[in-house]
Amino acid sequence: MLYATTTPAERRRLLREGLASGELLRFPGAFNPLSARLIERKGFEGVYISGAVLSADLGLPDIGLTTLTEVAGRGQQIARMTDLPALIDADTGFGEPMNVARTVQTLEDAGLAGCHLEDQVNPKRCGHLDGKAVVDTATATGRIRAAVDARRDPDFLIMARTDIRAVEGLDAAIDRAKALVDAGADAIFPEAMRTLAEFEAMRAALDVPILANMTEFGKSDLFSVDQLRDAGVNLVIWPVSLLRLAMGAADRALDTLIDEGHLAGRLGEMQHRADLYDLVDYEQYNRFDQDVFNFQITKD
Template sequence: MLYATTPPAEKRRLFRERLAGGELLRFPGAFNPLSARLIEQKGFEGVYISGAVLSADLGLPDIGLTTLTEVAGRGRQITRMTELPAIIDADTGFGEPMNVARTVQEMEDAGLAGLHIEDQVNPKRCGHLDGKQVVDESTALQRIRAAVDARRDPNFLIMARTDIAAVDGLAAAVDRAKALVDAGADAIFPEAMRSLAEFEAVRDAVDVPLLANMTEFGKSELFTVEQLSSVGMNIVIWPVSLLRLAMGAAVRGLDELTDAGALTGRLDEMQHRAELYELIDYEGYNHFDTSIFNFTVDR
């Protein structure tokens, strides 16, 4: 009932323990708090909160228009609804080193288990768009050092994302990953890898957890969990998938209303009201205090 019962510090501790175990952890992207609860119900290991999804939710493109307040606020709403650890996309840290430091503490306060900071220039753009630019190595390392220095909970995961492969090639991505680890990054997110061999090259170069981004319609081939595990990946995200599925269903539903004037033909595609009530835990609220909450859950 209400919010998750596992304290954020405990979520982080359990997440770091599991991450150290070497298994591949699956983090589908939640586009709202309810979808985070569904991810938990379906047995996944964690929740990912995508900057692209947060931008799209506001009707904006993913080009660095969202603010720290917006992202941290949405992160808090999502992570408090699930017992799972959540990792959030913090873009470039919403500024330079001091801003990055504040970002880390705001995300800690929001209950997140970790974040990633990327090495793109401001304003950034979606990692699978052409024309990206990255900062010089010194600036990239300053961001990560600031993040690590600002962290209060040692189990809060500081992940460094590098977009340099799309700009200067795989060898540059390997070199930058090494430097980011030396700067204190707990994990590396090599963005827009094109093949399993590229993931494997980064795996061979660094001895920290690695994240694979399996976003649809992007630069990376969509590999299976088994394939990614075979080359040593530790976390896999599907950042925008649930939003794409939901919006695709919404398009088809609106077209059905236009064409048929009713949604009778789409009922079997909908989440039943009883399933929604179970996910929200109406019964738990009903039993909390029947002298106050006295209603019947229709089935």
């Protein structure tokens, strides 16, 4: 009831243990707190919080317009509704190394299990768009060192994302990833890998966990969980998938309202009221204090 039953520290340990287990962790992207609870209910290992989704939620493109306050606030709302560890997209850290340090401590305070920081030039672009630019190695590693030095909970995961593959190629991406690990990164997010062989090359070159980004309509093929596991990937995200599906359904429903004037024919596509009440745990609230408010969940 209310929020997660576990502490952020417990969820951070859970993420660390999962990454050390050798199993592939599945982190669908939550676009709001309720979807995070559904991800947990379905049995996934964690929740991902995408910067692109947070931007879209505000009606903005994913070009570095969101602020630390907006990202941390939404991240806290999502993370506190699930007992799963939540990994959040921290873009380029919202400024210079001192800003990166503040970002990490703010995200710790918000209850996140970890974050990833990227090596793009600010203002950044969506990782699967053309025209990206990356900073030099010294700047990229400086961000990671600042993040590692700033964290107070050693279990808070500092993941380094590199976008250099799309700019300079795979060999440059491997070299950059090694430098980021040397700077203290706990894990690597190699963005926009094109083939399973590229993931395998990353796996062979690094001794830390690696993440695969399975975003639709991007540079990477949509590999299956089994394929990624066989390639040595430790964590896979589907960052925008649930938002895309939800917005697609909303678009079709609005068209139906225009064409037919009602949604009676789409009831089978909707989450039932009883299922929503179950997901938000209405019955627990009811039992908590029946003198304040009492009701029965019906199937109508």
